Amino acid sequence: xxxRKFWSLAGGICFSFLFVFVSITFDFAYGAPETxxxxxxxxxxxxxAAGGVDVADGYKMAVKHINEDGGIYVKEFGKKIPLExxxxxxxxxxxxxxxxxxxxYSLDKVVAYLGGxxxxxxxxxxxxxxxxxxxxVGVTIAAESVFSQGFKYTFAPCMFSFMEVTAFFDxxxxxxxxxxxxxxxxxxxxxxxGIECGKYLKKYGAERGYxxxxxxxxxxxxxxxxxxxxxxxxxxxxxxxxxxxxPQSMTLIKQMKELAYAPAATCFIRxxxxxxxxxxxxxxxxxxxxxGEWTADMKYPGNKKLVDxxxxxxxxxxxxxxxGCGYGALQILADAIERAGSLDRKAIRDALTKTDFTTVRxxxxxxxxxxxxxxxxxCQWQNGKLEVVINPDYTTAPVLLAPAWDKx
Amino acid sequence: xxxxxxxxxIPALIVAFLxxxxxxxxxxxxxxxxxxxxxxxxxxQSWNILGGYTGQINVGQAAFFGIGALVTRLLWTSGIPFVPxxxxxxxxxxxxxxxxxxxxxxxxxxxxxxxxxxVAWIALITIENIFPGVTFLPGKYVATYSLLPRxxxxxxxxxxxxxxxxxxxxxxxxxxxxxxxxxxxxxxAAGVNIFKYKVIAFAISSFFAxxxxxxxxxxxxxxxWSMPFALMWCFEPILITFIGGVGTIWGPIIGxxxxxxxxxxxxxxxxxxxxxxxxAVFIFIILFxxxxxxxxxxxxxxxxxxxxxxxxxxxxLGKSQP
Numbered sequence: 252x253x254x255r256k257f258w259s260l261a262g263g264i265c266f267s268f269l270f271v272f273v274s275i276t277f278d279f280a281y282g283a284p285e286t287x288x289x290x291x292x293x294x295x296x297x298x299x300a301a302g303g304v305d306v307a308d309g310y311k312m313a314v315k316h317i318n319e320d321g322g323i324y325v326k327e328f329g330k331k332i333p334l335e336x337x338x339x340x341x342x343x344x345x346x347x348x349x350x351x352x353x354x355x356y357s358l359d360k361v362v363a364y365l366g367g368x369x370x371x372x373x374x375x376x377x378x379x380x381x382x383x384x385x386x387x388v389g390v391t392i393a394a395e396s397v398f399s400q401g402f403k404y405t406f407a408p409c410m411f412s413f414m415e416v417t418a419f420f421d422x423x424x425x426x427x428x429x430x431x432x433x434x435x436x437x438x439x440x441x442x443x444x445g446i447e448c449g450k451y452l453k454k455y456g457a458e459r460g461y462x463x464x465x466x467x468x469x470x471x472x473x474x475x476x477x478x479x480x481x482x483x484x485x486x487x488x489x490x491x492x493x494x495x496x497x498p499q500s501m502t503l504i505k506q507m508k509e510l511a512y513a514p515a516a517t518c519f520i521r522x523x524x525x526x527x528x529x530x531x532x533x534x535x536x537x538x539x540x541x542x543g544e545w546t547a548d549m550k551y552p553g554n555k556k557l558v559d560x561x562x563x564x565x566x567x568x569x570x571x572x573x574x575g576c577g578y579g580a581l582q583i584l585a586d587a588i589e590r591a592g593s594l595d596r597k598a599i600r601d602a603l604t605k606t607d608f609t610t611v612r613x614x615x616x617x618x619x620x621x622x623x624x625x626x627x628x629x630c631q632w633q634n635g636k637l638e639v640v641i642n643p644d645y646t647t648a649p650v651l652l653a654p655a656w657d658k659x
Numbered sequence: 660x661x662x663x664x665x666x667x668x669i670p671a672l673i674v675a676f677l678x679x680x681x682x683x684x685x686x687x688x689x690x691x692x693x694x695x696x697x698x699x700x701x702x703x704q705s706w707n708i709l710g711g712y713t714g715q716i717n718v719g720q721a722a723f724f725g726i727g728a729l730v731t732r733l734l735w736t737s738g739i740p741f742v743p744x745x746x747x748x749x750x751x752x753x754x755x756x757x758x759x760x761x762x763x764x765x766x767x768x769x770x771x772x773x774x775x776x777x778v779a780w781i782a783l784i785t786i787e788n789i790f791p792g793v794t795f796l797p798g799k800y801v802a803t804y805s806l807l808p809r810x811x812x813x814x815x816x817x818x819x820x821x822x823x824x825x826x827x828x829x830x831x832x833x834x835x836x837x838x839x840x841x842x843x844x845x846x847x848a849a850g851v852n853i854f855k856y857k858v859i860a861f862a863i864s865s866f867f868a869x870x871x872x873x874x875x876x877x878x879x880x881x882x883x884w885s886m887p888f889a890l891m892w893c894f895e896p897i898l899i900t901f902i903g904g905v906g907t908i909w910g911p912i913i914g915x916x917x918x919x920x921x922x923x924x925x926x927x928x929x930x931x932x933x934x935x936x937x938x939a940v941f942i943f944i945i946l947f948x949x950x951x952x953x954x955x956x957x958x959x960x961x962x963x964x965x966x967x968x969x970x971x972x973x974x975x976l977g978k979s980q981p
Contacts, residue, residue, distance in 0.1 A: 345882055349878075354691075358686070401798055
């Protein structure tokens, strides 16, 4: 009799536990969304489309790989939820960036924003992140001043002006002392980024023993650089630093060649980093140093998988730098969502501030302004290939000094 | 008078609907879209009074839009209330238009168009050099940012633009403007002070372009100072006005509606190909409906009348023959 009573009691307790467990599990599963929605407004058409398409490709690749593993584990729901990235074309118009991000916020209910390609679009976009209190993770933004507004929801795992200039001097320091360029010309683009780089060139140049012998300013719409080039040639500058727009980076090189100005080092942070630069410029691109935020050769975890998947999807196409940057940005966001354990935007924002994660482009943390602490990296065009010449983790080739134009 | 009252019923209903819309409808995306729509209507209306009614093709609207945005933003963020700041933006555009218009309006046809385009280029390069950075709203403004005041600001500017331009073109001044557009020499011979009316039309046009710029600066939390000076602001109002119907009050409204709504739906549903499709639609309208969308009913009526007329002719001919 006693035995029967015991088994009845034990059965009752087990049933109660099972009931509670099933109820909780059912309740959690019931409350989980089908997908985790993140949104981006990217320039897929218009003047910034070349880079925008690469950024979007990076996002799509990252989503594919994350979802192949079942999605992102969200503790709040006790399971993995697939990721969904909604990408709208802003037509290279910042007005449309605002409208698209508003749509993503109010209709699509995204939990986070991802950045677009150009600074003009990103400037409009990151402000929307702050206004709507939606975490914004940018891809291509380099002006430090933008991150000095006290914004709390904006993050950019990119190389900023001070990192680019540091890497530029690191490149010179990697050369034998007697071969290092001595006089540097700064062709200063009149943009916040260009001016910031100018400020750091002066500061770090003085600290590291390099002379900024010439500063020549130009606007975003300038297309004739002959006066700048002649001034640099006359001043005997053996290195040039600039952050031109992509078309300007091509015009500048052509005009430098026409005017027979061949400095030993030419560093254009923007422009030569685009995947089609060699196709357009051919041999003239040789020896040009540029930003090296990401390359297909990088040995960071997951990079090979990205490159293989891209080449399978787009055989024969050179993979652009922004593909890796876009991929890395989404990896950072996915990591933050997982650590937040919730789809609450503030929780994701808080998790982003504590990012300490290695992406396909290297290790990333954020400072209190949301500026990414990423590996400082520069590449150089060497016989049709972008070689990594400066990077704290590895290089694929040494920095080469350029000979005269007729000897290239 | 009764006819006038009848004509006002539909616009009054639309205005009443737009005024009360945000009270019942809270979708931020749609309010955002409406703000963008209103911005394009104001800008294209402002282009239309000079280009559509007076025949002076201004390809430099970005300069006036941009200066309005610049002055409004500077005044507003320095602590001046938005309305005086906005008026300051509009007036600064008028001043710029007078400085440029007095010499430039002596040019005719293509020369005036090239002259105004040059002004827009000069303004863009100058601003890029003087203000190379980004303008951010101060933190307190970002914290209290709401779309509603932006929506009503745009709506009020739009209504003012439509009313002022409508009154202007339906007055004696409007007759003078249209006579200049149709035949400048004949208008001069008939005693119209063509230079005076051109300057007035340019000033009104610039004032509303400046107000549109002010609205832009009120709407955006952050943007590059040079963004409102970008050349897209020169060409988009022209495109919109031609799509809707040049030289009409409804043209820029319908054009903006099509431009914003069509482009939005194409961009959201068709991906990169939307540019091609939109381009094809634009070419189709220009080729087959040179008076714009607003001219389509007239075109259809003309076509039907022509066909009916031909048929009537055939019947008469048929009957006359044994």
